[in-house]
Amino acid sequence: EVQLLESGGGLVQPGGxxxxxxxxxxxxxxxxxMTWVRQAPGKGLEWVSLIRGSTDRTDYADSVKGRFTxxxxxxxxxxxxxxNSLRVEDTAIYxxxxxxxxxxxxxxxxxxxxxxxxxx
Amino acid sequence: EIVLTQSPGxxxxxxxxxxxxxxxxxxxxxxxxxxxxxxxxxxxxxLLIHGASSxxxxxxxxxSGSGSGTDFTLTISRLxxxxxxxxxxxxxGSSPPPFGQGTKVEIK
Numbered sequence: 001e002v003q004l005l006e007s008g009g010g011l012v013q014p015g016g017x018x019x020x021x022x023x024x025x026x027x028x029x030x031x032x033x034m035t036w037v038r039q040a041p042g043k044g045l046e047w048v049s050l051i052r053g054s055t056d057r058t059d060y061a062d063s064v065k066g067r068f069t070x071x072x073x074x075x076x077x078x079x080x081x082x083x084n085s086l087r088v089e090d091t092a093i094y095x096x097x098x099x100x101x102x103x104x105x106x107x108x109x110x111x112x113x114x115x116x117x118x119x120x
Numbered sequence: 121e122i123v124l125t126q127s128p129g130x131x132x133x134x135x136x137x138x139x140x141x142x143x144x145x146x147x148x149x150x151x152x153x154x155x156x157x158x159x160x161x162x163x164x165x166x167l168l169i170h171g172a173s174s175x176x177x178x179x180x181x182x183x184s185g186s187g188s189g190t191d192f193t194l195t196i197s198r199l200x201x202x203x204x205x206x207x208x209x210x211x212x213g214s215s216p217p218p219f220g221q222g223t224k225v226e227i228k
Binding site for chain 2 (some may be wrong): 037044045046047050051060061062095100102103104105107108109110111112113
């Protein structure tokens with residue numbers, strides 16, 4: 001059974017930094033791209049970033065490009081999201097998800113999310 | 121960049137009724153790379169459909185997806201109590217992968 005467990009969320013001031021982690025189990029982690037999707041309070045889903053399994057090639061939404069960095073450690077079955085220069089509008093639940101390659105990617109298993117609050 | 125518009129915003133139905141949700145793309149979706157997700161309050165999204173019409177593993181057959189080009193539909197043939205939730209469509213043909221704004225299916 002696929003399990004994804006996010007951690008690292010919390011309250012941070014504008015301009016601050018936070019690193020999210022997502023520990024994966026139940027599948028061959030290094031074989032799959034992993035992604036982060038966020039959801040602001042009461043709002044819809046917004047894709048944030050993706051990292052491929054073998055090449056470490058990454059993609060970012062324009063809203064976070066240059067501020068967020070996605071990475072992975074295949075020896076620890078963990079994907080990370082380093083978030084710098086945080087803004088109030090980055091406040092959201094951050095979900096990590098396992099992907100499946102079809103066209104580009106869809107997201108076939110999701111973690112429960114971790115809440116990031118950016119506020120002074 | 122494709123923009124997805126879902127309608128209606130809210131659908132009020134009774135258990136046992138048929139639900140029809142629409143997702144319209146601003147330009148043609150190549151190879152019908154369109155997914156649907158269900159999200160219940162306080163929970164993570166769950167993949168229902170990919171490739172416009174392929175059910176994900178473990179998804180009941182009362183959920184079906186259809187459509188091509190710019191117009192896609194998620195149909196729930198007979199609503200069960202656990203189906204009342206928010207549904208999102210997503211284009212999975214290119215990056216960035218946009219989501220629709222969601223349709224809430226609520227109990228009438």
